[in-house]
Amino acid sequence: MVTTGLVAIDSTIVATAVPSIVHDVGGFSSFPWLFSAYMLAQAVSVPVYAKLSDMVGRKPLILSGIALFLLGSILCGVALSMPALIAFRVIQGLGAGAVQPMAITIAGDIYSLAERAKVQGYLASVWAISSVVGPTLGGVFSSLGIWRGIFLINIPLCVLAAWMLMRTFHEKVQRAQHRIDYFGASLLTGSMTLLILGALEGGQAWAWDSPLSIGAFVLGAALFAAFLVVERRAAEPVLPLWVVSRRLLLTTTLVSFGVGAIILGLTSYVPTFLEGAQSVSPVLAGLALAALTLGWPISASQSGRLYLRIGFRSTAVIGILISVVGASALAFTAYTPSVVLVAVSCFVVGLGLGLVATPTLIAAQTSVEWNERGVVTGTNLFARSIGSALGVAIFGAVANAIYASVPGPASAPQAIVPASAAVFLAVLIGTVLTVVAVLTMPADQRKAAATPEQASAETAAAS
Numbered sequence: 001m002v003t004t005g006l007v008a009i010d011s012t013i014v015a016t017a018v019p020s021i022v023h024d025v026g027g028f029s030s031f032p033w034l035f036s037a038y039m040l041a042q043a044v045s046v047p048v049y050a051k052l053s054d055m056v057g058r059k060p061l062i063l064s065g066i067a068l069f070l071l072g073s074i075l076c077g078v079a080l081s082m083p084a085l086i087a088f089r090v091i092q093g094l095g096a097g098a099v100q101p102m103a104i105t106i107a108g109d110i111y112s113l114a115e116r117a118k119v120q121g122y123l124a125s126v127w128a129i130s131s132v133v134g135p136t137l138g139g140v141f142s143s144l145g146i147w148r149g150i151f152l153i154n155i156p157l158c159v160l161a162a163w164m165l166m167r168t169f170h171e172k173v174q175r176a177q178h179r180i181d182y183f184g185a186s187l188l189t190g191s192m193t194l195l196i197l198g199a200l201e202g203g204q205a206w207a208w209d210s211p212l213s214i215g216a217f218v219l220g221a222a223l224f225a226a227f228l229v230v231e232r233r234a235a236e237p238v239l240p241l242w243v244v245s246r247r248l249l250l251t252t253t254l255v256s257f258g259v260g261a262i263i264l265g266l267t268s269y270v271p272t273f274l275e276g277a278q279s280v281s282p283v284l285a286g287l288a289l290a291a292l293t294l295g296w297p298i299s300a301s302q303s304g305r306l307y308l309r310i311g312f313r314s315t316a317v318i319g320i321l322i323s324v325v326g327a328s329a330l331a332f333t334a335y336t337p338s339v340v341l342v343a344v345s346c347f348v349v350g351l352g353l354g355l356v357a358t359p360t361l362i363a364a365q366t367s368v369e370w371n372e373r374g375v376v377t378g379t380n381l382f383a384r385s386i387g388s389a390l391g392v393a394i395f396g397a398v399a400n401a402i403y404a405s406v407p408g409p410a411s412a413p414q415a416i417v418p419a420s421a422a423v424f425l426a427v428l429i430g431t432v433l434t435v436v437a438v439l440t441m442p443a444d445q446r447k448a449a450a451t452p453e454q455a456s457a458e459t460a461a462a463s
Helices: 002-013 015-025 033-056 058-077 082-110 113-143 154-168 182-201 211-233 247-278 282-310 312-332 339-366 370-405 413-439 452-461
Strands: none
Touching (some): 002 058, 002 082, 002 113, 002 154, 015 082, 015 113, 033 058, 033 082, 033 182, 033 370, 058 082, 058 154, 082 113, 082 339, 082 370, 113 339, 182 370, 247 282, 247 312, 247 339, 247 370, 282 312, 282 339, 312 413, 339 370, 339 413
């Protein structure tokens, strides 16, 4: 939980300090790269770390991730220019790419099937707490004129997390000769970098039909095609193709992709919607959005009670239908904005997603052995990152099209309301498509184990 907190707090603390950062080091036009560079580095590194963890164990990878995150945080805290700060955020992102999936994979390793949902709920609660603590801390540091503190505060947290892991986490790894797929890893990293970069910056840093945009997508697709060819022949592929050839793993990956798009769609536009449509304060708008991450851990921690009785697929179906209700309320009431209604809708969406994300991830983890669990977990989280990146691009294109068609400034309510309504409708469509992905999951072959002992035996026997 402490390790997860590093990534969770960092994902929310920077945004509120941007004005102070820009005032101090300049580079206003470049500040979006503080987020894009971090997200990009994190997303493309997850599959590589996941595969390495199945080779050498989780502990070396998570400790290496903490070390990279610590180094990036220190460098960010002493950066003297915006380009340097962006470069150091890449180092942070590379650390986060190891920390988040390893924490979830370790939970899958050391807890039984019956215990896992509660533990994943604890990890999800870290994100809920961070959604409130992060922006608050960022605002405090910013108002005191010490924005560098938002990065330097990671130093004691990194040291504490590493010390706790070294002291209490022990694993037995069967040592064997491995052939690391360097070529495949390079192709995957290059292709995903270009594709995610094109999705993140298209319509923002450059036009969708510009040579830069087209070149990024074409070259990224070509590298990915080459990656698929290489992986078919690699002795130990960095992202084995069996991950998408098994029905359960493919469908749970698609579900994770949809969850990522839904989350980013709401995270990106709910505060703007409330601030522009009702002139509420950023703090109040942030608290309304925090309802999304409050609902998630509540249901995630209790999802084990459901899937142990009715199975993973049925639990996920219930969850995604709850999310459809929340997304529908948000989409159909956008023209009559209300802070309370938005907060309740976000809470309902989060409540549903907690019953979707956790059971589908645990179903995927349970279906494989230890030496495949890292890849499976990494692929699931990688799909969520890709969904988030593409979701930002698609929802941004929708909003920009509305802004361009409405006379007057884009920040005016007459532009904000229809643009947000269109985005919320797009989120609803994404949620409905995720329903389809959940319904295509294979039915559980047998009921989940009723006790931790039975669960441990079933997990050990899973294939």
